[in-house]
Amino acid sequence: MGSRSLAHSTGVADRGRTVIGRVLALGLLVAGVASVEAVDALTEPYRAAAAAGAVGSVTGRVYEERRRPDVADRPLAGTAVTLLPRSSEVLRKLEDIKRTARTSANDFRAAAPAILTLRRAYEKELWESGAADLVMATVVDSEGRFSVGGLPAGDWLLLATYSVKIDKHSAGHASKQRGVYVPGTHLTGYQRVTVWLREVTITGGGSQNVELTERSAWFAGVVEERAPDAGR
Numbered sequence: 001m002g003s004r005s006l007a008h009s010t011g012v013a014d015r016g017r018t019v020i021g022r023v024l025a026l027g028l029l030v031a032g033v034a035s036v037e038a039v040d041a042l043t044e045p046y047r048a049a050a051a052a053g054a055v056g057s058v059t060g061r062v063y064e065e066r067r068r069p070d071v072a073d074r075p076l077a078g079t080a081v082t083l084l085p086r087s088s089e090v091l092r093k094l095e096d097i098k099r100t101a102r103t104s105a106n107d108f109r110a111a112a113p114a115i116l117t118l119r120r121a122y123e124k125e126l127w128e129s130g131a132a133d134l135v136m137a138t139v140v141d142s143e144g145r146f147s148v149g150g151l152p153a154g155d156w157l158l159l160a161t162y163s164v165k166i167d168k169h170s171a172g173h174a175s176k177q178r179g180v181y182v183p184g185t186h187l188t189g190y191q192r193v194t195v196w197l198r199e200v201t202i203t204g205g206g207s208q209n210v211e212l213t214e215r216s217a218w219f220a221g222v223v224e225e226r227a228p229d230a231g232r
Helices: 002-028 041-050 088-100 106-126 173-178
Strands: 056-066 080-085 136-139 147-154 154-166 187-203 207-213 219-228
Touching: 041 080, 041 147, 041 154, 056 080, 056 187, 080 106, 088 106, 088 173, 106 187, 106 219, 136 147, 136 154, 173 207, 173 219
Parallel strands: 056 207
Antiparallel strands: 056 147, 080 136, 080 154, 154 187, 187 219
């Protein structure tokens, strides 16, 4: 192997290690959601509110705003809406992921999967602590509307995600980055993911209404879909 080829191979390997290191760093942000806040202590006020009958609801719309006055807003049907007890630790980690996403293209590609993983990790900890009833989820209907009732009074995190699948041919130049982001795999397509993050305060007997538009999204990223290279 010539010196130029060797240098090129070394450079690719170094970039691969750098990318893997960044992905692992994002993974550390996700790990141990309740490392600071004990889940039992965090959920206690919600249990007390529920026992006292102090519950409320959240309703809303998720849509893409009309581009012309003579057309209607486009409902973003199928958007997944999740309400979880407010956790300052989860909020901090979400903001850390968003901030890290701005540092490089590879960090940007890792951000949306990290956000989804963090949400699932928090849900899992709530389930395992016996607070599965505080994981409230629904899906936006064909008119772009959603409603979640029976929420104990308190502060909640609303996380909504909308995904659009893009095939390999539409992915454009991203498909040329084969083996860089995840060595030994190739890009088959990706999902364009829009994320909304809102803090909502529920009062007993009250109802909060939220409007989530594409322009008001908290984050927009991608989730890559990859398959093993031939021979692996």
